[in-house]
């Protein structure tokens with residue numbers, strides 16, 4: 248399939264449920280490959296915009312809705328919380344959710360803003376987007392690191408931890424402040440020059 252950027256379809260997380268029907272026990276496999284317009288994930292690590300999220304699984308008609316059992320696969324980009332290196336990884340996590348039919352008693356009892364339960368707007372259209380966002384958010388590490396994402400130690404092991412107390416004795420420069428350090432050095436030189444003048 249060839250799609251140019253101009254006609255690419257973004258954020259199409261809809262699964263057509265008409266072939267499944269509502270007869271309890273019916274099952275259908277499905278695969279969705281969805282190009283996303285906005286990153287999905289956390290501040291420090293996410294599936295970047297323009298990447299594709301692949302969702303593979305089955306939908307099954309159950310008494311009150313549709314049960315989805317599948318996996319989510321996508322590339323991720325992030326930043327190591329220790330050394331700030333760019334991280335490239337992949338997410339591979341499960342998507343196991345019940346989506347209630349809108350016309351069931353249980354769905355009627357679901358309160359507006361209840362984030363724990365998914366209710367279908369249309370009994371024949373499964374919108375997976377929010378469930379994917381939620382699953383990815385839970386699966387990604389809150390504090391991604393070279394070790395957890397790329398499986399190796401940080402390239403510079405003498406970098407202080409971001410929350411470490413940088414004592415006077417500590418000459419190590421956190422890369423986040425490296426640019427500032429230049430100014431500090433300038434200031435130190437300046438002080439030294441002034442001290443020299445006083446003497």
Ligand SMILES: [Zn+2]
Pocket residue numbers: 327328329330331332392393394400401402
């Ligand atoms: Zn690192």
